[in-house]
Amino acid sequence: MKLLPQDWYFRDVQAVARDLVGRHLKRGDVILRVTEVEAYCGPSDTAAHTRMGHTPRNAPMWGEGGHAYVYLCYGIHNMLNVVTGRGDGTAVLIRSAETVAGLATICRRRSGKTGPALLTGPGKVGQALDLSTDWSGHALFRTGGLQLLEGTPARRLIAGPRVGIDYAEPDDIRAHLRFADADSESMTHRRQFKH
DNA sequence: CACAGGATCGTT
DNA sequence: ACGATCCTGTGT
Numbered sequence: 001m002k003l004l005p006q007d008w009y010f011r012d013v014q015a016v017a018r019d020l021v022g023r024h025l026k027r028g029d030v031i032l033r034v035t036e037v038e039a040y041c042g043p044s045d046t047a048a049h050t051r052m053g054h055t056p057r058n059a060p061m062w063g064e065g066g067h068a069y070v071y072l073c074y075g076i077h078n079m080l081n082v083v084t085g086r087g088d089g090t091a092v093l094i095r096s097a098e099t100v101a102g103l104a105t106i107c108r109r110r111s112g113k114t115g116p117a118l119l120t121g122p123g124k125v126g127q128a129l130d131l132s133t134d135w136s137g138h139a140l141f142r143t144g145g146l147q148l149l150e151g152t153p154a155r156r157l158i159a160g161p162r163v164g165i166d167y168a169e170p171d172d173i174r175a176h177l178r179f180a181d182a183d184s185e186s187m188t189h190r191r192q193f194k195h
Numbered sequence: 196c197a198c199a200g201g202a203t204c205g206t207t
Numbered sequence: 208a209c210g211a212t213c214c215t216g217t218g219t
Binding site: 038 | 199200202203204
């Protein structure tokens with residue numbers, strides 16, 4: 001399976017977000033197919049971490065596309081984002097996935113859990129890939145560690161509002177910047193999506 | 196240095 | 208509905 005080249009990420013965050021659904025994340029024997037994502041559109045997006053400008057944590061979001069941005073949420077969950085563009089503070093959050101390979105490893109990392117909700121949620125994806133904030137800034141377009149591969153893009157997408165951003169401005173809360181594979185079962189808050 | 200709050204999850 | 212769990216960003 002082919003790696004996506006770095007210039008694949010050098011596009012508008014929303015275009016990359018839509019194109020990211022169906023792609024594969026590979027680390028060791030584990031391969032996940034991305035089924036749900038959210039676009040965070042830079043400093044003017046009051047839901048984005050870059051809304052406050054440059055900080056040590058969000059530094060990877062201000063760098064070149066193709067790198068991971070991993071941060072700790074609620075002191076527990078390691079959230080994986082894919083940085084897009086070329087230094088414009090944009091990134092795509094990986095929210096849900098399907099198992100392609102490495103089910104036994106994933107199951108072990110997820111405390112023995114399995115079933116349809118195995119990878120529905122950004123914290124679960126981070127756990128399945130055994131990520132920590134040490135991975136923030138990692139290049140996804142090179143062999144080794146964590147990689148983003150061509151995978152099998154979605155035939156149809158559905159879109160809806162982003163989750164867990166009540167602190168943002170109303171227009172940003174309402175914006176349809178969450179995208180999922182319409183033909184997948186693996187997603188969060190299914191009823192908030194529209195066709 | 197202290198504080199408030201968070202792009203969540205699993206259980207109650 | 209709630210607690211876990213800790214780092215981040217802000218203010219003093």
